[in-house]
Amino acid sequence: MSSARDPLHVNGEVLVVKKIGAYRHLTIAASGIAERYRPGTFVAVSIGDLTPRTHLARRSFWITGVRPTGSHGPTIELVVEPRGVGSTWLADRRQGDHLELTGPLGRPFALPKEPVSCLLVGEGYAAGALFPLAERLRARSCTVTMLLGAPDEVHLLGALDARRAARAVSVVTGDGSVGRRGDIAGALPEVMDGIEVVYATGSHGALHAVAAAAEQHGAWSQVAVETPQACGTGLCQGCPLPVVGEDGVARVVRACAEGPVIRGDRVRWADLGVS
């Protein structure tokens, strides 16, 4: 039998679609997924027509929020950047549309047992996955600092929410339209003082910078690695993630099943194509 932690394959209903800068924010009634959610997990979404199925690969999205109880029952939230066929299709959904979803999938962020000083680093839409994490860290009396980055204002997510979620917030944008001009790698050294654990979401480049900064400062890092996934459920081995295991042996694991959250010092960044 599956347990209360196992993912579910469900039919969800789109309740609200909001535009936030370059992104769409979807609230979806998805019974079972919200209750099982832990920060860092994601859903795999079927796109296009289902009878017959026209698009066979699924699309994975971070769950950026859950409400286990509400007038529409349990809901989950996703932030979608319309980029390819799948994300554009999902971004175009309207209230009342139905979606086939599987989740929550993947290994979540590991939460500290002690109240420690945490830095949460988020780039672009992926920053959305950090807000439910911040809430749970604060509930454990952790100190939460945030660093958010994006190329420009329309791609910056959560700068206002961050003021509520974190004790201190730094923002960097590539064009300087919000916060300071710069990128995450450049801003990291100034916010690492006293940090014991760094949690990060974003591009592979940003995650690598986080892993390196954490190692330099003697902190732990937990990075949520985003890769294209054909299934998201660990069945197809289509999302290889090169790592070094606990035993020191290099191997390739599934980003969806052994990740997406993994210790930054375990990832073989060069083999992931990140310098």
Added chain:
Amino acid sequence: MNLGSVTLANPVMTASGCGGTGRELADFDALDAVGAFVTRSITLDPRPGSLPPRVVETPSGLVHTIGLQNPGLDQFLTRELPWLAARRTRTFVSVAGSTLGEYADLGRRLGRSPGVTGIEVNLSEPGDLGLFDTREPFQAARVVQAVRRDLPPGLPVIAKLAPDPTRIVETARAIAEAGADAVVLGNAAPALMPDGRPAGLSGPAIRPLALRCVHDVHAELPDLPLIGTGGITTADDARAFLAAGAFAVQIGTALLHDPTTAARIAAELQGEPT
């Protein structure tokens, strides 16, 4: 539902490479309901697999080059098979090798491992993986013979061929004479990734090809048990393969979309004559 000396609860199997280690399907309560579970292809030595991208979408299909990523036989036997055995899952271990000697080793060691229901020989992994070349029917037959050599006689060997109707009857006959208990039609069709790497094409796009293969082989070799696979996503798709002459089906790509597909089709076919 009999295959050699083995009885399966129903005619729906998972297809190799689409069912993970079994645990992932069990998370959805979708493992115990299938007639048999087929592992991804296991090689003697571990293989890291291909560089990404490994899977791309094409109309009604997936083009993929996983590169036979697997932990190797030793790790499979210690880390994956015992879980399946403890669960009493009917397990066919898919095998691939670079030499006839490797195939013989795989058969010998798997044959004496508790929990192995049978062996599926992967005769059609397309591309440049350094596998023993089985495009000639007599070479395919030699692989089946090699796997059979040290295998206990009661353990079924099934062999999976690419869905290329051109020489399919000839190949099926050769491997049946070499000792295959059933033939699986068919594997991924040879294809190319957009970046030029050899790959396989799976999904509903190849269903008519696989159906044609089942039809043609069944017409010539009506006594040879056939397992149909290729883009089956509904019970009706499965029925089409059974009507063409297959006695069982495998569900592959559809599992990636909905991990409960095989269990659902098995339930829908329950009670129907096959």
